Amino acid sequence: MSRITVLGAGAWGTALALSLARRGGHQLCLWSHSTALAEQLADAGENLPYLPGFTLPVDIQITSDLPGAIFEADILLCVTPSQHLRGVITHIGPMLTRNQIILSASKGLEEASFLRMSQVVASITGNPFAVLSGPSFAQEVAAGIPTAVVVASNMLPVAQTIQRDFTSPTLRVYTNEDVPGVELGGALKNVIALAAGVASGLNLGHNSSAALITRGIAEVTRLAVACGGRRQTLAGLSGIGDLVLTCTGSLSRNRSVGIELGRGRQLNDIIAGLNGKVAEGVRSTAAALGLAARYAVEMPITEQMDAILHRNKSPKEAIRELMSRPGRDE
Incomplete structure (x- = not known):
C-alpha cells in the first residue's frame, strides 16, 4: 500500500484523488493551501468551488497542514498552478526524505524563468521526479470515464511505479522517458x-x-x-x-x-x-x-x-x- 499525497485541491487535484480512491489500495491525503477550503471539503464531502457533484470518500484525509500532509508519503502528487510549484517545493524541500517521489500534474511553464516543472523541482531538490500529462478533463476523470495519460521520468523505475499505482479500470497510464x-x-x-x-x-x-x-x-x-x-x-x-x-x-x-x-x-x-x-x-x-x-x-x-x-x-x-x-x- 502506497501513501499518496495530492498537493492542490483544485478541480484536477480533486479528480485525481477521486480516481486513486476508486482504484483502492492506497492511503490518500488531499492538501489545500486554503484552510477554509479544507474545512469546506471535510464538512460538505465535495469540492463545491472547483468540482461540485462528486462525493469525496471518507478515507481521503483532508488537510491544510503541509508538513503533516507530506509526512511519510511515498508519492507527492503536485497539482498546484505552475506559478506556485516553486513555493510549495521550496517549503517542503527540507522536510523531504530521499526516496519520496515528486510527481507533477501541473501543465505550464514558470513565467519568469521559462523553466519546465521538472527543472523547477530539480533546482530545489534532488528527489526522484516524474510528470503526468495527457488528454484528461477533471470532470471526466472524476466521473470515471475511461481516460489514457502518460507518465514521464528519466528514471524508468519511477515511471513504472507511478504506472502501477495510478492505473485503474478507468485510468490507463503509459510510460515515457521523454520528460x-x-x-x-x-x-x-x-x-x-x-x-x-x-x-x-x-x-x-x-x-x-x-x-x-x-x-x-x-x-x-x-x-x-x-x-x-x-x-x-x-x-x-x-x-x-x-x-x-x-x-x-x-x-x-x-x-x-x-x-x-x-x-x-x-x-x-x-x-x-x-x-x-x-x-x-x-x-x-x-x-x-x-x-x-x-x-x-x-x-x-x-x-x-x-x-x-x-x-x-x-x-x-x-x-x-x-x-x-x-x-x-x-
Whole structure:
C-alpha cells in the first residue's frame, strides 16, 4: 500500500484523488493551501468551488497542514498552478526524505524563468521526479470515464511505479522517458487552445479551427524538439492528444477564455469570471515566447496570441496577419 499525497485541491487535484480512491489500495491525503477550503471539503464531502457533484470518500484525509500532509508519503502528487510549484517545493524541500517521489500534474511553464516543472523541482531538490500529462478533463476523470495519460521520468523505475499505482479500470497510464517532450506538450497546448477559442469566438468555422490545431502542433513540436524532446512524443497522448482535447472540448478553460476574447471581451473581465480557476495558457504564452527566443524557434500562433493577451491586439487583426504570412513548405 502506497501513501499518496495530492498537493492542490483544485478541480484536477480533486479528480485525481477521486480516481486513486476508486482504484483502492492506497492511503490518500488531499492538501489545500486554503484552510477554509479544507474545512469546506471535510464538512460538505465535495469540492463545491472547483468540482461540485462528486462525493469525496471518507478515507481521503483532508488537510491544510503541509508538513503533516507530506509526512511519510511515498508519492507527492503536485497539482498546484505552475506559478506556485516553486513555493510549495521550496517549503517542503527540507522536510523531504530521499526516496519520496515528486510527481507533477501541473501543465505550464514558470513565467519568469521559462523553466519546465521538472527543472523547477530539480533546482530545489534532488528527489526522484516524474510528470503526468495527457488528454484528461477533471470532470471526466472524476466521473470515471475511461481516460489514457502518460507518465514521464528519466528514471524508468519511477515511471513504472507511478504506472502501477495510478492505473485503474478507468485510468490507463503509459510510460515515457521523454520528460521535455511530455512537459512541453502539456504546457504549450494551452496556448494553442486559446487561439482555437479565439477562432471559435470569431465564428470562423471548422476550417480555421482545423488549421490552427494542425499548425499549432507543428510549432509546439518545433520548440519541444529544440528543447531536447522527441518528435514522436508530440504525436502521442501528451502532444496531439491533449492538444485536440483542449482545443475542441467544451470543458476546456483555455478554449473558453479564447472564445470570450474572440467575442471582444477584455481579459481582466474574463479572468475574474473564472472565480479563482486557472487558465494556464494565459501565463504560459509569454513564457513560451521567451523559451522560443532562447532557442530561435518561430512560433507565429503563439506570437499573435501573446499580442492579443498582453498588447490589446484585435483578434481579427491577429488572424489576418497569420493568413498573410509569406508562403512556406509544410
